[in-house]
Amino acid sequence: MATATDLEILIESIGAENVFVRGFGFYENEVVQYATTSYPANRTSPAVIVKPKNREDIAATLDYAKKQGVAVAIRTGGHQYSGASSATAPNIQLDLSETFQGPDDRTLLRKQGLLRTSVSWSLKEFSAYMFKNKIFVPHGQCIAVHLGGHVQTGGYGQLGRSFGLLGDHVTEIEIVDHEGVPKAISKHNDPALFKAILGGSPGNFCVVTHFTTKIYRDEDYDGSTGMKCMYVYSKETLNRLLDFVVKMSDEKEKPVPRNYDLCVSVVSSGNNFLAHFPSKGSQLRDIYHGDKNLPNIDEDLPKWPRLIFAWAQWVKLSPTDQYDPAWFNELKQDALPISINLALKPTPMSQMTSKWWILDSVREYPMPYVKSTRVSDKKNLAETGWAKWLTERIEEVVQPKDNGLFICAQIQPFGGVESMTRKNANNGTSYSWRESTVCATLDCFHLPEKDKKAAALAWREKNETEVFGPQGNFSSKDMRVLWGSFGEYDFSQVWYAYHENEEKYKFLRDQRAKHDPQGVFTANTFCVPAAGK
Structure with a gap:
């Protein structure tokens, strides 16, 4: 354990305004991150948080950690869903969110x-x-x-x-x-x-x-276009859009060209609507008040009703490329008039990626969550009935009023023979599951009461029994992505869900042993362990 003198030397070197010690000063403000709402406090409670000013401060922190026999978790400032960018005392968190912004x-x-x-x-x-x-x-x-x-x-x-x-x-x-x-x-x-x-x-x-x-x-991509659609939530609309996702990933029909991308999202009532369509709130209220089939919305209500969103895009990859109007027309069926660019006006790619596709909010609900993100390796999801199954599972959370559960689902096709996620395999990186066809995130936020957490967990557990495995309707095995980690926190127990084979896992363990021989970067259990450890 560090002595006061050792820590004082580090603080003097880096600056008191950039070192936050557990139990003192502004530590409580700095320690909070996305995972704080949903996991035990000790998972995200390092002994010290360091916000280095430069590479020299980073080196000083690593040297201090090695001398004290503790480890360093690295956070660049975002949200790691399971808390792996933090650590438990006596370990340290190195926060780079403000370090390199000159x-x-x-x-x-x-x-x-x-x-x-x-x-x-x-x-x-x-x-x-x-x-x-x-x-x-x-x-x-x-x-x-x-x-x-x-x-x-x-x-x-x-x-x-x-x-x-x-x-x-x-x-x-x-x-x-x-x-x-x-x-x-x-x-x-x-x-x-x-x-x-x-x-x-x-x-x-x-x-x-x-x-x-x-x-x-x-x-170089002049003529590209896209649209951002909003729909009143219904099972029928959701099932239709999920069928669309399936068509883009299954390979028995005519392959969908690489030019097309799509993402479908579903949110329960009470969502942060502004995260999806900034400045459109008053227009949405007018629509709901003017439709006898929709419930009225309080004029002062800051949160919004159950909704479905679709991000659809076509990139003009070559001068001769032309998009299929039928593709967009089928998607925008029943879309609310406040949707963006239903007329399909050509739009610069930088505008779509920075203004349309990005969300203007940190999270959809300020609540704890039970997370699940998986990818599929199936190319016959139409045959498995996955779209209908998922519609029913989402309906179970979204439909009841006041059940204390709130869905945030995001489904995106990455498959098809022309997909660049697939074609970029073997390009010198180690990203897993390149053959995946669909990525599905099913986050169930819940009120903090124990029974609500239990209900959210039970909902996920039922999903788990049906989505993967020999009889799974979504994937043949458990396939996860590191950015959407959830569940088991000891990586050595669940590595096979994040990496395709033992050969890759062994390679990564060997690299850990070579580049982290003293375990200075082993601040928690959610990491590839060094070979021999």
Whole structure:
């Protein structure tokens, strides 16, 4: 355990305003993160939180941790759903959310199609920068996610079929290693470490500070279009949209071209509606008040009714490409008139990725949650009846009034023979489940009472018995993604759900042993353990 003198030396080196000690000062403000609402406090209660100013502060923190025999968890500022970006005392959390946000931490080489950026930017800041410069890359939707964790876990998002994952476009990674030494890593000078960082076990090989990524320019995709639709919730509408998702992933019919991307979301009443359609609240109230078949909404109500959303996009990949109007027309059937771009006016890609696809809120409900995110390897979901099954499961939570449960579901196709998520396999990264056809997130938020948590858990448990396995209607086995981790927190017990085979798992364990020999990056159990440990 650290002596007061050791800690005082670290604080003096880094600055008292950047070190937060458990039980003192502003620690309670700094320790809160997304997972705090839903897991035991000790999972996200490090002894010390350090917010370094530079690489030297990072090196000093790592040196201090090794001398004290404790470990460091790395957080770039976003929300890691199961709390793996934090730690239990006596371990330390290294928070990079404000470290690298200077003018030298973002350099655009537009003509060369490259961007060097730090990990400290949130997706809100990152997407605003992309929009300003009329460029884009595939990335996720949650504004509070920061680039460090996002790129290491893939960077899943709306452009998954058309462009793949954000991490697929990374050309170089800048790190501070376990000895505090800055390095630049690429496929050429250290392909094994490059592969391990991108998809292996986030924050467990080194401290990532910056990365360089390929970017795309709006003018090269002129003529692209999309729409963002809102629907009054109904089983019929949801089932129809899920059937649409299935068609994009099953391969018995004519393959859907790579140009098309789609994401379908469902929220219960009481959701943060502004996260999806900013400034449209009054118009939604007018619609509900003017329709005798819909319940009236209190004029002052800050939360909104049960809704379905669909993000639909077509990218003009070549000058001769033309979109199929029937594809969009079928999707926008029954969409509310306040939906965005139903007329399908051509729109710059940077505008769609930064203004339409990204959410303007940190989370849908300020409540605890029971999470589940899985991907499918099935290419015959129409035959398994998964869309109808999922509709019924969502209806069980969404339909009853005052049940204390609140769904936030997000379903997106990544499959099809032309999907770039699939085609980018074997590109020098270790992101898993490249053959996946659909990604389905089923988050059940709940009121804090024990019986409500039990009901949310029971709902997930029933789902678990039917979605995967030999008779599963969704996937042949348990397949999860690191950004959406849930359930078992000891990675050694559930590694097979996050990585395809033991060969990859052994490779990652060997890299842990090589690049983290003293276990300085082993601050909790949700990480690939070093070989021999």
